[in-house]
Amino acid sequence: MxxxxxxxxxxxxxxxxxxxxxxxxxxxxxxxxxxxxxxxxxxxxxxxxxxxxxxxxxxxxxxxxxxxxxxxxxxxxxxxxxxxxxxxxxxxxxxxxxxxxxxxxxxxxxxxxxxxxxxxxxxxxxxxxxxxxDSCFCKQQIPAIRIDDDELYSAYNIDTSFNRLTCSLTALQFIEARSLIGGSLDQLPLLAAILYYPEQYSSDGAHALAHKFVNLPTDELTAIAFNFQAFVNYLFTKTEFKLLTEAKNTKESAISTGALESLYNLSSDGLGDVYTVERMNILQYLAILRKKLIDTVRSLHSAKMEKIDIANETGLPIYIINDIL
Structure with a gap:
């Protein structure tokens, strides 16, 4: 043990x-x-x-x-x-x-x-x-960062108390940060600026803030990136959102490709204007995507589609389709 x-x-x-x-x-x-x-x-x-x-x-x-x-x-x-x-x-x-x-x-x-x-x-x-x-865990390891000894920026929140996961990141914030995972060192200040943005999140604002974060030590920027990567890995391997990464690259695999497009599709589905959808909490956003994928599988099954055809349509393996049905 x-x-x-x-x-x-x-x-x-x-x-x-x-x-x-x-x-x-x-x-x-x-x-x-x-x-x-x-x-x-x-x-x-x-x-x-x-x-x-x-x-x-x-x-x-x-x-x-x-x-x-x-x-x-x-x-x-x-x-x-x-x-x-x-x-x-x-x-x-x-x-x-x-x-x-x-x-x-x-x-x-x-x-x-x-x-x-x-x-x-x-x-x-x-x-x-x-x-x-092992880059898979669920904790905010760097709760705040300080720049030039006087400016303090608080991190996004991750909380697992009472056996319930919450996170303060917005959908747009998460998607933009995730797109930078595995990028070059010169992108790390932008990643940190996205994750430690002090106000209501703005892509333009984060881009401007990144110029300040260039002054952070490389070790600290690397630790911030590792922490976020570990949280992403946790979300998609240890929670119910694992389903979203089970699909191969098809039109249904929203997390694998076209994450921003999937986000804006929610606006087209009537879940709010673009501004509202961008600021949706990341866990709410992932829960909606998961439900849409499950509903798609069940709808195709109700239409008498064979499981192998459902697998081809959604990119999900047969055993996952069986679990859903």
Whole structure:
């Protein structure tokens, strides 16, 4: 079982190290993303990313740990840090396909030589595998940013309290920010300006504000982008909105292509003028798109269309169509 904290005793004192993205402080998050960026550039190993993380949480200085026992304990603690990375096996994790959910989760986080009590561990240890950064979580890690020490810009809100997800982003804001994911470094100030826009959202206003955000450190801009990417991944893999990304690129796959066109189609459907639709809450917008897709499938089925034809029309796989019907 993967624990949300790494708990240990030292000199009679109980300590706890966060082992989830959601439990990080803004400082720990920024620092970890900095190290992950260095890792991506080949300047830091995965092992050192974990070691640095443990040292930051505990307030230790690595260069001051000289004795072999201290280094061994630090290495052991670092090996328990599982949340930043997932393990990728050949052929899209083909070896894990028949495992139950909990066992698969363990195999995706813990390297095979450290898996205990799992039959497939020996087989996995003979497979080549790589690590990938886990960019899927639901938390606002950078609640505010400061420019020139006097201007403070608050972030968009993400709240999961009481088992209910809310988000303050508008549909247009989300769509424009999402279009910049994976873009070049020089686009990051615009992405940050969109996400931290201080008033009622305006595309032109965000574009103007981006000139101020150019002064933000690259590390901070990278952390903002990573945080948003993780939230997008969470929305489309861990919530009911996953349905919107199941479709192949067809006229029904509104999230995959033509997101702005889909937004303005809602105005044509009578859900408000363009101004109103642009400012619709992102979760409301996604809920409407999801309902429209479900209604389309059911309408085609009612018209006696075969499931294979519904799949061709909507881009949805047959098993999803069966779930809807």
């Amino acid at each position: 993967l624990n949300p904290t790494i708990d240990f005793m030292a000199k009679g004192v109980q300590y706890s190290i966060p082992n989830t993205w959601e439990s990080l402080t803004p400082y720990l998050f920024r620092s970890l993303i900095h190290d992950i960026s260095l890792m991506a550039q080949g300047k830091l190993s995965i092992a050192m990313v974990r070691v640095n993380y443990v040292c930051r949480v505990m307030g230790w200085q690595l260069k001051k740990i000289k004795d072999s026992d201290g280094l061994a304990n630090l290495t052991w603690l670092a090996e328990q840090v599982t949340f930043p990375f997932t393990i990728v096996y050949p052929d899209n994790d083909a070896a894990l396909q028949d495992l139950d959910f909990e066992t698969r989760k363990l195999c995706k986080r813990i390297p095979p030589h450290r898996l205990t009590g799992i039959t497939i561990a020996r087989y996995l240890s003979k497979q080549p595998y790589n690590y990938a950064v």
